[in-house]
Amino acid sequence: EPEVTQTPSHQVTQMGQEVILRCVPISNHLYFYWYRQILGQKVEFLVSFYNNEISEKSEIFDDQFSVERPDGSNFTLKIRSTKLEDSAMYFCASVGEETQYFGPGTRLLVL
Amino acid sequence: GQQLNQSPQSMFIQEGEDVSMNCTSSSIFNTWLWYKQDPGEGPVLLIALYKAGELTSNGRLTAQFGITRKDSFLNISASIPSDVGIYFCAGLFNTNAGKSTFGDGTTLTVKP
Secondary structure, three states: OOOOEEEOOEEEEOOOOOEEEEEEOOOOOOEEEEEEEOOOOOOEEEEEEEOOEEEEEOOOOOOOEEEEOOOOOOEEEEEOOOOHHHOEEEEEEEEEOOEEEEOOOEEEEEO | OOOEEEEOOEEEEEOOOOEEEEEEEOOOOOEEEEEEEOOOOOOEEEEEEOOOOOEEEEOOEEEEEOOOOOEEEEEEOOOOHHHOEEEEEEEEOOOOOOOEEEOOOEEEEEEO
């Protein structure tokens, strides 16, 4: 069964460093998303992406965040200068057959 | 923005008991999704609902899309220890393209 994959599974970084989180959505899906989940809290929408551009973003998705689809398969989330409060699980998702499928997540820890 | 109220926040039940949880919204959704999340993992889709009034089952799980399109419930019958986890409802307004708005989750503990 096709699935969304994410790398790395865990990332530890120093405050102020840049991180890039990678996702490979399900191959015939056209809409892609990033969500985050701070430990013990609910899943929060960050950004949606369609046709090589951002279609919607939340107030969390500020200038420190960017997304890119550099080739036909990868979908990346970049955080330019990480802050302590960026520590969270980051989930990629893609939509197909009217259903949203989530990847296993990247656990980001900012020290 | 859209808000989902999910209840109960947590449940402690005996193995074999039935479980019911629900979500209500201040605005309508066109799709309701129910996910289960195990610690350190991503949400796994359990049931998807696309039409108001729809009642859908997946094994011991049954979910319904409320007639008003502002609510949904999930029932688990004859719970087993592996049902332990956090259950999230999620609503989508634009089914094919929109973001999901998640509820706060229901943490289920099943005592053998």
